[in-house]
Amino acid sequence: MAKTHAYGTTFKWNGQAVAALSAINGIEVTADTVEVTTLDSADGYKEYIAGMLDAGEVSLEGYYQPTDTNGQHTMMTDMNSRTTRECIITFPASTGTTWTFNGIITTLKIGDAPVDGAIPFAATIKVTGKPVFAVATSAGLTTPYFALSGDAVLAPAAAGDVYSYVATVLNGVASITVTPTASAGTITVNGSTVASGVASSEIALTAGAITVITIIVTETNKAPKTYTINVVRAA
DSSP states (O other): OOOOOOTTOEEEETTEEOOSEEEEOOOOOEEEEEEOOOTTOGGGOOOEEEEEEEOOEEEEEEEOOTTOTTTHHHHHHHHHTTOOEEEEEEOOTTTOEEEEEEEEEEEEEEOOOOTTSOOEEEEEEEEEEEEEEEEOBOOOOOTTOEEESTTOEEESOOOTTOOEEEEEEOTTOOEEOEEEOOSSSEEEETTEEEOTTSOOOOEEOOTTSEEEEEEEEEOTTSBOEEEEEEEEEOO
16 A cells, blocks of 8 residues: 655644644544443453543644744744634645644743754644544536436436435346546546546446446545446346
8 A cells, every 4th residue: 555755744723834843743532431340240350431532632843933923923822822723734735634623732842052953843732622634535526427328217316425326227238338527537437537528438237137337536636436336237
């Protein structure tokens, strides 16, 4: 499986990018446990249930940049006022992923002045509430979404946010084509690339059996959207 370089990851505090960072740690969610052991717990073992979730802390490391008045300096101001702000960790574009959460600054350090070296900047932010991990997704099929040959009867009606279908054809229909439509990205039908608005190659159907047709729409740096059509040819 391909790996992704962390270079290019950014951190925003209250909508402003914090400059000159060399390390950003991600979100680590942990669960408390609540003991529910009773006198008749099986085999004398303690029993637990999951308790509250805690999203922990995010730490930043980097170098002090005096000109970063909207990032590092704003964080100093907000720590003094004990202000909670929205934070966004954006991973490299190749991943299309972000963490978004509300945070409170618990430590902030600008200090250490080596004779020959940069002045460090560091901060720790306590996550409050539930963080949201988001993966950018492809737009998928767009109107008229897709069309089937062979007078296929489709259920439900084609739509961009419906991902599973059943289509029925008469016994005399030995093959079928799919004409997908998408405004962006690459479309494949059963693994073969198909241009938007152009019919796929003929897909053979077996009498009395289900043939699965898979349409996938993929945009660069976004998760694909997959549509499945189960085609039933009458026996």
